[in-house]
Amino acid sequence: MKVLYVVPPSTHFAGMERVVHDLACGLATRYRGRIEVSVLYCHRYVELPESLPYEVLFEEAGSLRAFPRKVARQLGRDRYDVVVIAQFEPTVLVWLLHRLARGKSRFVMHLHGNPKVEGTTSRRARLAFSLFNLLVPRMDKVIAVSPALARYLASRTGHADVADYLPNPVRQFGEVVRTAGTSGPVRFLTIGRLARQKGHDVLIEAFAQLIGQGIDAHLTIVGDGEERDALSAQIERLGLAGKVRLAGKIAYPAAELAEAECFVSASRWEGFGVAIVEAMSAGLPVIATDCDFGPTDLIDMPEKGEVVPAEDAGALAAAMADFASRARARAEEPVRREAAAFFRLDNVVAQHAAMLEGLAWRGDVARG
Structure with a gap:
């Protein structure tokens, strides 16, 4: 199966960007031969190593205005079984263009942030958020990165099964030996x-x-x-x-x-x-x-x-x-x-792989 992860425009290689990179590395390495992973970035991050186990795609997009069209163009070049896009506004915009073009990829909205806040940042964001109740239930899957966020989505849309909680992978600092004493500041x-x-x-x-x-x-x-x-x-x-x-x-x-x-x-x-x-x-x-x-x-x-x-x-x-x-x-x-x-990469990647393969299997059944 072919999976495309899409990272919206951002100049910082921080939480969301690092999570996508870690997931892509884990999936491409542990599920080689079963899951073919590509990641589309809109910014050339210096933090990314030159050699990666997944395919890197690049579409220059300094803002969200040009982003949906460029992602849709990539979807027109190649066929992906599942497309995973971070955050609600970018997902809604790309999904609409893809459906208008009669695209068949299955879509996953991967919510990392707080849609209650992000839905007020601009007129475009408010418009996308106003469509939230209508479009979220029509996604093939919505992933929330915390149980509380999943509960919020269920209450807002009126669909208890609208979102699944899947944890983010988090770096572990198990090797750290704490050096702070019991005296001093x-x-x-x-x-x-x-x-x-x-x-x-x-x-x-x-x-x-x-x-x-x-x-x-x-x-x-x-x-x-x-x-x-x-x-x-x-x-x-x-x-x-x-x-x-x-x-x-x-x-x-x-x-x-x-x-x-x-x-x-x-x-x-x-x-x-x-x-x-x-x-x-x-x-x-x-x-x-x-x-x-x-x-x-x-x-x-x-x-x-x-x-x-x-x-x-x-x-x-x-x-x-x-x-x-x-x-x-x-x-x-x-x-x-x-x-x-619990948030170790191997544990989290296994849960995400099960979700992706389940979606691809449902798509095969529907096409059959």
């Missing part, structure tokens, strides 16, 4: 793009409240993005220089995870929470905001961490202070590492 860590979605401004405000209580602590923020200057200014304004470090983008943050004692996610919204799982794979407890979607599915017992209201710096500061007041023991590390292991 309490070391907090967060990892995420420097964008409003990730709530770093709320976290910095919460950290300032923590320091204001006389608690000796340090915060490292790993990531880069458009809010870097604003966050730097906020750190200076709150007198946190030397206490908060903007570490920039780090491709493999094993050293930062080893030095940390607690991971904090202050996101305003998510689709899943890859960084949370990566932190748990290194044994770290997590404090996360109760945002749509993902964190509450991951932090489902006290041994894993704590969930606090989103955009509430006071609640976040209280949870961080509570962690700092404890003995900073590591007895629950195995629980967190085991929970993260």
Whole structure:
């Protein structure tokens, strides 16, 4: 069977882009001879190795406006049994063009983010989202990357079986040996793009409240993005220089995870929470905001961490202070590492392969 994964226009090789790449590598390697995998990118990512087990296709598309036509052109050049496209708006637009051209490929909408937020970003997005209820049930499959997102889709469309939850593959940091001691400043860590979605401004405000209580602590923020200057200014304004470090983008943050004692996610919204799982794979407890979607599915017992209201710096500061007041023991590390292991690439790829082969089999039966 031939499968085409499509990555919408993006200049960052981050969560969604990395997930597609990892899935394609796993499927092409483990199911060679059964599943032939191609990935269509709209940007030439420097992070991609020159030699890959899957076929790389490239269509220059700097924005979503040109994207559907270029993907449809690729679908006209070659026949694919299954097409998997990330996010709802790109999938809807390409699906419509493909059906107008009487294409026969089976379509999978792979939802990584938060359609409630993404559906308000532009007039085109609002139009696509208005068609959501009509078109989602007509997709051959909708994959949600968290149980909460799958439940939202079911409630919005009125179809309980509209979406299946399939986990994302997440890098494992099982080799990390934590080096932070039980004395000195309490070391907090967060990892995420420097964008409003990730709530770093709320976290910095919460950290300032923590320091204001006389608690000796340090915060490292790993990531880069458009809010870097604003966050730097906020750190200076709150007198946190030397206490908060903007570490920039780090491709493999094993050293930062080893030095940390607690991971904090202050996101305003998510689709899943890859960084949370990566932190748990290194044994770290997590404090996360109760945002749509993902964190509450991951932090489902006290041994894993704590969930606090989103955009509430006071609640976040209280949870961080509570962690700092404890003995900073590591007895629950195995629980967190085991929970993260569910998202190992081999386990996740097997689930995605079963979904793809099931769709191809249904297509063969329908054509027969």
